[in-house]
Amino acid sequence: MSSWCAVYVDVGYLLASAATRVTGSSLRSGIEVDYPGLVSRLVEQVEADSGLPVLRVNWYDSGSRPGGQPDHHQDQIGLLPKVKLRLGRLSYAGEQKGVDVRLGLDLALHGRARVADVVYLVSGDDDLTEAVEEAQGAGVQVRLLSVPGVNGTSHAVSKHLRRAVDDELLIDLETVDTCVRSRALAPGLVASLGEEDAAVDEIGAPSDDATDETVPGATPSAPEPDTADVGDATSASGEADASEPVPQAEPAGIPVPSPAVLGRKRASEVVLPEPLTATTGPGTESGPGLWDAVAYAVVSSWCRTATPASLAELRAAQPTVPGELDRALLLDLSSRSGAYDIDDAARHGVRERFWHHVGRIRLT
Incomplete structure (x- = not known):
């Protein structure tokens, strides 16, 4: 046999x-x-x-x-x-x-x-x-x-x-x-953009007071020049004539972002700032310090694949933590604390810190 x-x-x-x-x-x-x-x-x-x-x-x-x-x-x-x-x-x-x-x-x-x-x-x-x-x-x-x-x-x-x-x-x-x-590169592995790459990276980004609406019959105004346009229009004496409109660059002259630049962009527009306190070391082995460390790790991992729409949906669900995220919170808390059964105080504590960090998420 x-x-x-x-x-x-x-x-x-x-x-x-x-x-x-x-x-x-x-x-x-x-x-x-x-x-x-x-x-x-x-x-x-x-x-x-x-x-x-x-x-x-x-x-x-x-x-x-x-x-x-x-x-x-x-x-x-x-x-x-x-x-x-x-x-x-x-x-x-x-x-x-x-x-x-x-x-x-x-x-x-x-x-x-x-x-x-x-x-x-x-x-x-x-x-x-x-x-x-x-x-x-x-x-x-x-x-x-x-x-x-x-x-x-x-x-x-x-x-x-x-x-x-x-x-x-x-x-x-x-x-x-x-x-x-x-699913996303860790922040420390994302190469910093050089000055030239940074300029290319921001091409097409609208200014704070830009608008997509056009009034019928109105003459479109010339777009505000960026730094590169101003440099091109500078006279030989090094001074630009601010009274005259600066001609916009020809479309063919606009640099196209290279694959290397696009590859260095973060996979998500949802970013969680660094924690206010340490997530490892003394004070994070039990109690509120551990709850905060676990919650930060779960929210940070979620942000790597989140979108602005999913962030809005998550915040709208408060105070109910979605099932997948809640399971991750409790499982991680159990693993790090070594306790198979999580008491009610710890459950409430880690969920409270979860919503605290969700409130700190910003869009870039």
């Missing part, structure tokens, strides 16, 4: 933990993922570790479309070789339903049927502890495959789950760093 290994992936845990490593927040919308590369690297790692071929990668996530149907990305994942898509659904409140139940049942039932000799579980959920023990009772070896945090140790894994499994190993750092990336 052939021997196999199998992989059971809790996608919510995998992406939230990877996002925390890459962006500082568990918000999934803040990252882009190379799914084929990620699955391929996971298969390579478990086959090398177990010495057995992979039977199947079971991929557990919530269907993003109504009725629990897969979205475009999930459709593509389901078409990958040896990948079995197992979807739960999203509730009307945007909460994930049925995913953990599917994973736990499959782990226990597949264990009893001995479909694989070694099982790799990519999760940190305490609720899967009993399913792990059920599979072990059938003679299956269960190894935990966890996501490495920024400190090099496993991120957000329950102590009960860690104690129940037969062994624990980390997903290769190169796998996470290569296949998961932020």
Whole structure:
């Protein structure tokens, strides 16, 4: 009889933990993922570790479309070789339903049927502890495959789950760093614009008192010249005649922004200013300091893909925090505090700091 290994992936845990490593927040919308590369690297790692071929990668996530149907990305994942898509659904409140139940049942039932000799579980959920023990009772070896945090140790894994499994190993750092990336460049990686690039970058930007309206029958006035136009119209003596209109540059002479300039532009017009207090170090390990640090990280990650319209929609929803953002707040707070259960004071505190930082967002 052939021997196999199998992989059971809790996608919510995998992406939230990877996002925390890459962006500082568990918000999934803040990252882009190379799914084929990620699955391929996971298969390579478990086959090398177990010495057995992979039977199947079971991929557990919530269907993003109504009725629990897969979205475009999930459709593509389901078409990958040896990948079995197992979807739960999203509730009307945007909460994930049925995913953990599917994973736990499959782990226990597949264990009893001995479909694989070694099982790799990519999760940190305490609720899967009993399913792990059920599979072990059938003679299956269960190894935990966890996501490495920024400190090099496993991120957000329950102590009960860690104690129940037969062994624990980390997903290769190169796998996470290569296949998961932020949707926007970190501010420190955005090259500063030179003087020439800055002038090109502002071409076409309307002034504060510019208007798009034109009065029928009126003679259009000459546009206000920019700095470059004034330089062109300066006389040989170095002085410009302010009484005469300055001719506008020919359209053909307007420089076109290069791809390099456009590539250095931020991906979003929504910007969160730097925090007023430190988000790491003394005072941010517990209590209000931790609440503020967690809230700032979540809002900052959200801003990387936000638009002015989504900002207006978010502010209009106050005081209700949207489901995805609320889950990220509580998950990050739990991970950083080491507390599995978050008390009411902490829940209210981190949400209050969330709205505080949302109020600080500005448009550029």
